[in-house]
Amino acid sequence: MKTKIMKTWLLGLCLFLPLSHQGQISPKTIKGFPAHVLFKIDQVTSRIKLSEEKQIKLAKKIVSMDSLATLGFTKGETVAELKKKYFNLDRKALKDLLSAEEADEYFYQIDEKNRFLVALHQAARLKLEPTQVIQIRKENAVLDSLNLVDEVPRNAYCNQKLEPILDKKQYASLIFFLYAKTSLEETNKVWKKIQALQLIAPKDTAAVFKELLGFNLHKNRILDTEAQKYDTKKTDELRNLITYEKRPAVMFRYQILSDESYRANLFSTSIKYEKELSLSQTQIDTLLSKYKKLELTKLRDIYKKQAFNKANEYALFENSNIVKILDPQQIVQLLICKNKRNAGEMAIYSWGELEKKGLVKDLDKNATLKDFANYQLRYLVAVEQLRMNNNQINLFRKRDVELKKPLLLKQLDELKNVENNQRSTKNELKW
Incomplete structure (x- = not known):
């Protein structure tokens, strides 16, 4: 069901952008009333279309309100009191002029964050029953009386009231719509970065963009941060899980290649050096799949408090899979790229240790x-080859390397062994 809901919204991308309901003030209305009245009429017609008949009725209403305000001034009423009574085109002022549907749309255009008004604005798409519409209007009237100014508690209140009114499909669709603009902005932002690295074949661009947008819609719907659906710890936990469960592989590839935040393992390191390894697209796809699977497993273990003493299990997963994905030459190249910096350090x-002991005299440092x-x-x-595949070939390869250890490094090992033995002897004598 969730997939169908998402597809419906993805096909309706035009709804992500606000629709214009601007109407024009009729010539008859313009001729019949002064400018300050027309300005107030424009507050309404710029948001919804009004017939000429309703424009004239509204103009007369405004003139009447002005007269009552003038009378109020003569009676000594304050400006604040008069503004509240006569200068706001609120529901009370528009009650006899607008239909219920027109009022819903007008006040939605004023307050697009009001979740009751959003539901009414999307009544046709949500396929609301008349009884649901009535219930939502009643709840919105209550909300107006509560004067909830802060957005988060107001959204949380709306959620609490809307969930029992709407069915699951309607509620999910509503939250999708609420985060449509945000999700599109998030997708466009990362899309530009992905395109800059040329990670997607031209024929796949539409499908990948749709996949990224679907992920952001799903993530934002589940988290619903604008209503603080969960506390900070739970929100972070869910965001991490959703990321590794649902985020498209191309996004992980972009993060790794751009040196953005990602988790280091053999799979991500292979992607980091994909050019040096001359990886095929199939290898890249498999590596990203294993990367997601491994890190999702780690996260689930952490959140379930089951990660203790599982390092060997994770390492086995890496080592057993990497040798199936890469050929022997690619394995060697991967390990060279991975360890080159560490080897230099x-x-x-070692040079510093030898220098302290006076063993580098007359040597060419470089x-x-x-x-x-x-x-x-x-x-x-x-060492890493042996760890990946503990066979005789790799064991002999490691021993062969050790036998060819530079003489100075062997000498340094011997000196350290002597020092360690002397230190142990002194400790024993103390006891």
Whole structure:
């Protein structure tokens, strides 16, 4: 049912933009009344269409209200009191001039955030029954009397009253409409960024845009932040879960390639270096799918307080799947890209330790650092290969790398072992 609702709204994108109901003041009305009266008539006709007959009735009503206001001045009434009585075109003033439907539309155009008025504005699309319309109008009258100024409590109040009036499909459609503009803006914002990276084939642009818009509509409907449907903690939890359950894969790909916020694992790292790995589209799609699945599993475990001691389980999922997605050459290239920076940092650290011990005299620093970094990189790659696939080939590969460890690094290991043994002996003597 939710899918059908979403498709209906996606097909009705024209409704995301406000429709103009502006009417014109008739020549007869213009000729018959002064400018200040016409200005007030325009407040109404700029929002809804009024027949000439109703325009003239409204003009006469305004003239009558002006006369009563003038009389009030002579009786010593304050300006504030008179404004309240005679200068606002409220429901009381328009009661005998507008039909119920015209009043609904007029006051919706004034207050498009009022959820009762939004429901009445969308009565035809929501397929409201006459009894539902009557109930909503009654609730809106109560809302007017409550004087709820702040938007969040007012929206929460409307939700509380609308849910029992509307069926589930109608209520979901209403919330979709409320967030239509916001969802479209969110989609357009990220769409420009995605297009800048040329991540979508021209033939797929319409379908992907529709998918992104559908995700934003779904997310905003569930969270309904403008009514604070959930507390902050629950809202964040739901937003994260919805993101990894429903967000289109192209959005994750964009975030990874743009170095925006994303979760690091073998799948996302592969996407980060997709050009270096020469990934096919099928590989990219599979990697993104596994990325979403892994991170969604982690989130669910965290929220259920079941993530403790599951690091090995997550690592097994990564390692067992990555070797199925990438070929051996791509695996090596991935691990080189992933560990290159770390290897360089380890080389610099080792040089510093050797320098402290006076073992770098007459050495070419740049050449030595390069030698250290190359070894550390080969070692890190071999370790991760063995972790991914614990077989004899990878075990021998790791041992072969260790045997070719630079002499200075071996010497540094021996010195550290001696220092550690001396430290242990001293501690034992203390006891």
